[in-house]
Amino acid sequence: MLDSNKDIVLDELNKVFDTIDNSQVDQMVEMICGAKKVFFVGVGRVLLMLQAWEKRLNHLGIDAYYVGEINEPAITFDDILIVGSGSGESIFPLSIIKLAKKYGAQTIHIGSNSESSMKPYEDLFVRIPCQTKLYLKDEIHSDQIMSSLFEQSLLLLGDMVAMKIVQKKDIKDLHLLWKKHANLE
Template sequence: MKGFAMRLFHLGLDAHVVGDMSVPNLGDGDLLIVSAGPGDFATVSALIGVAKAARAKTLCVTAEPDGAAPRAANAIITIPAQTMARDTTAPSSTLPMGSLYEGALYVLFEMLILKLRERLSVTAVDMRSRHTNLE
């Protein structure tokens, strides 16, 4: 999620990561994107509640669309990959716990960045110009 926010920033969008000190007040016109691979986490559901109270839209990325967090969100993206919800009862991967989901999440977000870059007409040079020089 943090890598996705960073790439959105590189595209020139106003993107922040929950928990960072520089996160502005969430409100009407904003979109909160959360990930709840196994369908719910108490913190994710709480964040969705805060966003809704602030009249922001919510998008939940998950492998379990019937979970509490995705059901509470305005929109859902389903990644059909193993998470901790099924890693012991119906494993589909030899990778542990939610590793398959996390890898698929990374690839999905990178593909979304490529599509957004094209749609927004942002060049590689534009993106590079927004990359930190404090490394």
């Protein structure tokens, strides 16, 4: 049973990553590297995936925070907000992207619904065309539970973006990144 589930998950992930627009990802990397600070917002399991991105960016020397954490600084026009929302209709992330634009920050929405309520506030939309609660006709069907495919794809995209940042920053000695890793473990 585990082997057949593994095949389903990996097959679905391959379908997703075959459809993601590389130019959108490259533009996202440029925006991240050009920002003073990077903020993330999402809800539920999506937020957990984005917190992994936040941690990885901090390892790479990029100041990153998630909205609501205790040491979150003010967002400014020098910063970017990355929103994770498959449907683009979740109330809290939608409210936060509006606020980020009010303060002049650039915004990136990573989701499946290119026509969501977030569209007027996006500087960049990166599409992960996974099945959402909206069941849009051009989303990749998933046999997994609820939005698992979107969440998995979001996490893996974060690691792929981190690899692109390492290449862009020409970080040769990956062992040095451990200096920024938590050591009170």
